[in-house]
Amino acid sequence: MSTPLISHLGIAVKDFEDAVKKYKLITGDEKPAIHKVIDQKVNAAIFEGKKGCCEGGARIELISPTSDDSPIQNFLEKKGEGLHHVCIYVKDIEKKIKELKNAGIRLIDEKPKIGAEGNKIAFVHPKDTNGVLIELEEMP
């Protein structure tokens, strides 16, 4: 089975409608999937390349808070708009977490939780990954 590196990038935005309009133009994807992620309290829009063409082609996910107590609202207040996370596919998330811990790389989630798309995920601490918040996602 093929193993692409990147699942998606999450970009935190304030004005969801306006950002969706711009990214339609930039990416050329005029029909992004729009959905609500209840536990993160965000609206999300997922842009991809030519639909269905590239197995595992990385996507761009715009995320915008729907409530003041969303973790993304907190991010926007502290850091402003911009890249929030990069999601990388891994084959065996428990094994990867162990490897990283053994190498002294800190994890936000030492045990996997279930992500928006139903897969096992875990976040790595950005202090140990050169300032980029990396999400690990086990390939379904």
Next chain:
Amino acid sequence: MSTPLISHLGIAVKDFEDAVKKYKLITGDEKPAIHKVIDQKVNAAIFEGKKGCCEGGARIELISPTSDDSPIQNFLEKKGEGLHHVCIYVKDIEKKIKELKNAGIRLIDEKPKIGAEGNKIAFVHPKDTNGVLIELEEMP
């Protein structure tokens, strides 16, 4: 022909060797392509998924200045380590530049230049793309 969305992400790092070591572990790619980009005065390491498996699978490019007058040195001093740019594939870069300009989205490069991999590229102004520096790259 397939049209993936993302060519690569560029991440600015200070300690190149240390960052390469960490990203080998995180991505599972133990043999990233290492090269010098002369005009940007950077060392670059490009990490991908399982080699050769996924046409157009997005890659991670670590970039680190080799000289104090590198544009990446400037970025590190102002913003610190982290995501520097997201590179998106486009089919016709002149057409895309025109479309974006017509929509009021500012470009850093109003005319394409030639990127490190020999393709036509242009940067979009991050003020008009929610804080993310987007590089457009014409598919070869």
